[in-house]
Amino acid sequence: xxxxxxxxxxxxxxxxxxxxxxxxxxxxxxxxxxxxxxxxxxxxxxxxxxxxxxxxxxxxxxxxxxxxxxxx
Amino acid sequence: xxxxxxxxxxxxxxxxxxxxxxxxxxxxxxxxxxxxxxxxxxxxxxxxxxxxxxxxxxxxxxxxxxxxxxxxxxxxxxxxxxxxxxxxxxxxxxxxxxxxxxxxxxxxxxxxxxxxxxxxxxxxxxxxxxxxxxxxxxxxxxxxxxxxxxxxxxxxxxxxxxxxxxxxxxxxxxxxxxxxxxxxxxxxxxxxxxxxxxxxxxxxxxxxxxxxxxxxxxxxxxxxxxxxxxxxxxxxxxxxxxxxxxxxxxxxxxxxxxxxxxxxxxxxxxxxxxxxxxxxxxxxxxxxxxxxxxxxxxxxxxxxxxxxxxxxxxxxxxxxxxxxxxxxxxxxxxxxxxxxxxxxxxxxxxxxxxxxxxxxxxxxxxxxxxxxxxxxxxxxxxxxxxxxxxxxxxxxxxxxxxxxxxxxxxxxxxxxxxxxxxxxxxxxxxxxxxxxxxxxxxxxxxxxxxxxxxxxxxxxxxxxxxxxxxxxxx
Numbered sequence: 001x002x003x004x005x006x007x008x009x010x011x012x013x014x015x016x017x018x019x020x021x022x023x024x025x026x027x028x029x030x031x032x033x034x035x036x037x038x039x040x041x042x043x044x045x046x047x048x049x050x051x052x053x054x055x056x057x058x059x060x061x062x063x064x065x066x067x068x069x070x071x072x
Numbered sequence: 073x074x075x076x077x078x079x080x081x082x083x084x085x086x087x088x089x090x091x092x093x094x095x096x097x098x099x100x101x102x103x104x105x106x107x108x109x110x111x112x113x114x115x116x117x118x119x120x121x122x123x124x125x126x127x128x129x130x131x132x133x134x135x136x137x138x139x140x141x142x143x144x145x146x147x148x149x150x151x152x153x154x155x156x157x158x159x160x161x162x163x164x165x166x167x168x169x170x171x172x173x174x175x176x177x178x179x180x181x182x183x184x185x186x187x188x189x190x191x192x193x194x195x196x197x198x199x200x201x202x203x204x205x206x207x208x209x210x211x212x213x214x215x216x217x218x219x220x221x222x223x224x225x226x227x228x229x230x231x232x233x234x235x236x237x238x239x240x241x242x243x244x245x246x247x248x249x250x251x252x253x254x255x256x257x258x259x260x261x262x263x264x265x266x267x268x269x270x271x272x273x274x275x276x277x278x279x280x281x282x283x284x285x286x287x288x289x290x291x292x293x294x295x296x297x298x299x300x301x302x303x304x305x306x307x308x309x310x311x312x313x314x315x316x317x318x319x320x321x322x323x324x325x326x327x328x329x330x331x332x333x334x335x336x337x338x339x340x341x342x343x344x345x346x347x348x349x350x351x352x353x354x355x356x357x358x359x360x361x362x363x364x365x366x367x368x369x370x371x372x373x374x375x376x377x378x379x380x381x382x383x384x385x386x387x388x389x390x391x392x393x394x395x396x397x398x399x400x401x402x403x404x405x406x407x408x409x410x411x412x413x414x415x416x417x418x419x420x421x422x423x424x425x426x427x428x429x430x431x432x433x434x435x436x437x438x439x440x441x442x443x444x445x446x447x448x449x450x451x452x453x454x455x456x457x458x459x460x461x462x463x464x465x466x467x468x469x470x471x472x473x474x475x476x477x478x479x480x481x482x483x484x485x486x487x488x489x490x491x492x493x494x495x496x497x498x499x500x501x502x503x504x505x506x507x508x509x510x511x512x513x514x515x516x517x518x519x520x521x522x523x524x525x526x527x528x529x530x531x532x533x534x535x536x537x538x539x540x541x542x543x544x545x546x
Binding site for chain 1: 143146149150153154156157158160161280281282283285286289293296297298307308310311314315318341342344345346347348349351352355358
């Protein structure tokens with residue numbers, strides 16, 4: 001596996017950890033942040049952060065992977 | 073004629089004309105019909121994928137669950153995000169083999185990868201069987217929206233027939249291009265509708281969503297954490313459900329099909345990066361459901377919460393706008409469901425199963441003819457066998473997700489064999505039927521489809537290792 005892909009996969013695991021496996025730990029209403037119950041704030045924050053995580057993964061792949069045929 | 077009616081019909085007709093116009097001057101062969109000549113750039117792919125994800129279910133189901141079930145509805149916000157993350161890694165691989173071997177459909181993938189027509193026909197049939205309830209769901213939502221929006225002056229069945237005949241027309245003439253073009257209207261209207269109502273109603277009744285949540289927490293302290301108003305949808309259920317639906321999303325035959333229409337693997341990857349932003353409006357849909365629970369409690373069917381609250385709050389012409397947005401929101405995903413069900417039946421059931429020598433021209437002709445058959449079937453089911461919204465979708469997801477090991481292992485693991493995939497798939501589907509229809513969903517707190525998928529994956533791996541290695545790609 002190429003180095004860029006490895007980094008990208010590690011980043012890609014973040015939404016799965018925060019938005020699936022961590023759910024039992026964040027299942028509460030307090031503290032209320034920006035008017036949202038904590039669980040909803042947690043979910044929406046990670047939903048909004050995910051594009052940035054994937055963008056980082058994209059850039060890392062571009063930097064460390066040798067370009068393949070058909071990538072352009 | 074009231075203004076709501078005029079708006080609804082004007083939008084439905086205009087959208088369909090645009091869809092028909094999209095296919096002008098295109099000589100229709102299989103490549104153009106099913107995958108738009110593999111020339112779609114980031115914008116068209118985005119419109120297409122966004123068009124498939126935001127269905128009538130977004131309007132009605134997500135607010136309906138917020139209203140009647142509470143926190144478990146949050147799964148809808150999560151699973152799309154997980155699906156896009158997953159797609160970032162898998163879809164470019166899928167696109168590359170699609171391009172290399174000229175694949176158009178999901179069964180094409182199975183036939184090519186596993187060198188098995190039987191598996192292809194089976195995958196095709198299972199896919200179509202699960203598409204039918206999904207189509208019916210769109211039709212039911214469309215009927216409900218138009219009926220409510222027109223203040224019960226339009227018979228929902230009439231609305232279903234008119235908009236589906238028009239959908240049929242633009243699928244027939246333009247193939248996948250029609251869907252992508254109509255998506256433009258749909259996306260603009262949907263975002264406007266959800267934005268106006270989602271920000272509007274909490275503000276109108278409570279002075280903002282923070283105050284609305286405060287009132288809701290004071291009145292029903294447990295509504296906003298799992299399991300909400302349900303007894304069996306705890307955090308574990310949500311976790312297994314988002315994993316199942318997040319991983320299963322790209323197993324839908326029509327969604328795999330639209331992957332092939334991209335012009336490069338990079339287009340697909342870039343699209344995966346921006347897609348999660350598109351989930352944010354769902355938060356606004358939840359707001360409508362929660363506000364409705366406080367303002368109009370006691371509705372018998374939560375799926376009506378969105379429409380009932382809009383009806384109470386806004387003037388009738390605005391209901392027309394909502395009705396129109398709802399109708400195109402049903403038409404776009406339906407068009408692509410119909411397109412792929414027809415193509416799969418013609419190419420992977422008729423040609424692969426019964427007449428391997430059929431010419432491409434004949435397959436295209438049959439696909440186009442089957443568009444009418446699928447439309448007619450969906451109408452019959454929606455009018456005579458209507459059923460509950462979200463549950464239907466969940467059963468569909470349970471079944472469709474069982475393709476996961478065959479697709480994903482087929483792309484990343486050389487050792488997976490046709491016997492393994494066949495065994496896993498049949499075990500998975502069997503378990504879904506057994507658990508869901510036997511009343512064991514959730515199964516020990518876990519989503520039954522997720523349990524079936526786990527067993528399916530183990531069976532696929534073990535049986536693959538026990539059978540003779542098979543030639544992989546190349």
